[in-house]
Amino acid sequence: MAEGKGSLLHVPPRRPRHSTGALATPARTVIAILAAVAILLAGTGTAQAEPTPAELEQQIDEMWNQLEPTIEQYNQVHTQLKENQAKAAALQQQLQPLQAQVDAAMGKIGEIAARQYKVGRVTTMQVLLSGATPTDMLDQLAMVNAIARNEHAQIAGVAAARDKLAGDKQTLDGLIAQQTVQDADLAAKKTQIEAKVAELQKLRQQAYGSSGATGTLKPVACPVDYLGGAGGTAAKKACELIGKPYVWGATGPKSYDCSGLTLAAWAAAGVTLRHYTKWQWEDAKAVARADLRPGDLVFFYSDLHHVGLYVGGGWMVHAPTSGDYVRMAKLDGRPIAGYRRPG
Incomplete structure (x- = not known):
């Protein structure tokens, strides 16, 4: 063993090649294979599969569930703003004649006060010169004072009404200022919403073609069950609107959003609904799933x-x-919150 070990120590070690020439054949082979794989993957695009229509539909649902609450919030704020602006304008119209009455009554009081002063001095002089009794003078002054008190009571009532309306208008003006800011903020998001809507449309075109429609809009007879009365009329109207495009904030007649559609359908039955999903929930009474009938809101x-x-x-x-587009759809498989019946 000692000799063998000693002989190994005298064998000169191999030195690595420092040549700038080609690498060893195994190394060249590995690099060539890796390069070919990379080129193949890049050329065929198999590294990432195209999304299926079902996957795109899921993306659309997720995006829309983020957008629609903003749209409904805009419907609420914008409707309230318009209503309050109309109320403020009506109050302003009521204030103008009241102010005129106050001004006119104040003028009369001034005249009465001047007349009272004059009558008082004349009556005193008459008492001294003509021998009129003090009782006559007091009776005349009392009558003038009674007239003045009556005029003052009238103006006090008008002024109180004016002050109440002015207070209501001041409160309403403050609310309008707040809602105007909210309305402007939501309007500023319109560009963002429209950009998201454009993305949704592109996704739908990729999944379902350039029409943007998914399947048959009316796969069965509509309404499926027809009943008379307001609900039946609303259901029939909704069916007539199938095929109209969705446009957020729209109540017809060319396009609709979700609460705009239900509003229009029930308007055909003579029932007024407000353009906001939560208001429609509040304005209708609860019904059970087993008691659903055409026209009920889901x-x-x-x-x-x-x-x-x-x-x-x-x-x-x-x-x-x-x-x-406005379309028919099955209730099952959707996150239902409840059922309500207008009217």
């Missing part, structure tokens, strides 16, 4: 940001999302 999601109109047989008509 609300979705915990914040009630979407609504459809039941047409029987487990089907509803609704305005789904931007880029889509």
Whole structure:
């Protein structure tokens, strides 16, 4: 063993090549294979598969569920703002004649006060010169004072009404100022919303073609179950609107959003609904799923940001999302929050 070990120590070690020439054949082979794989992947695009229509539909639903609450909030604030502006204008019209009455009454009081002063001095002089009794003078002055008190009472009533209306208008003006800021903030988001809507439309075109429609808008007879009365009329109207495009904030006649569609359908039945999903929830009474009948409203999601109109047989008509159209859809498989019946 000692000799063998000693002989190994005398063998000169191999030195690595420092030549600038080609690398060893195995190394060249590995690099060539890796390069070929990279080129193949880049050329074929198999590194990332194209999303399926179902996956795109899920993306659209997720994006829209973020957008629709903002749209409904805009509907609420903008409607309230317009209503309060109209109220403020009406109060202003009521204030103008009241102020005129106050001014006119104040003028009369001034005249009475001057007359009282003059009558008082004349009566005193008459008492001294003509022998009129003090009782006559006091009676005349009392009558003038009574007239003045009556005029003062009248103006006090008018002034109180004026002051109340002025106070109401001041409160309303403050609310309008606040809502104007909110309305402007939501309007500023319009550009962002429209950009998102454009993205949704592109996704739909990729998944379903340039029409943006998904399947058949009316796969069965609509309404499925027809009943008379206001609900039946509303259901029939909703069915007639199938095919109209979705446009947020729209109440017809060319386009609709979800609460705009239900508003228009029930308007045909002579029932007024407000253009906001939560208001429509408040304005209608609760019904059980087992008691649903055509015309009933079906609300979705915990914040009630979407609504459809039941047409029987487990089907509803609704305005789904931007880029889509008023269409029929099954209730099952959706996050239902509850059912309500207007009227």
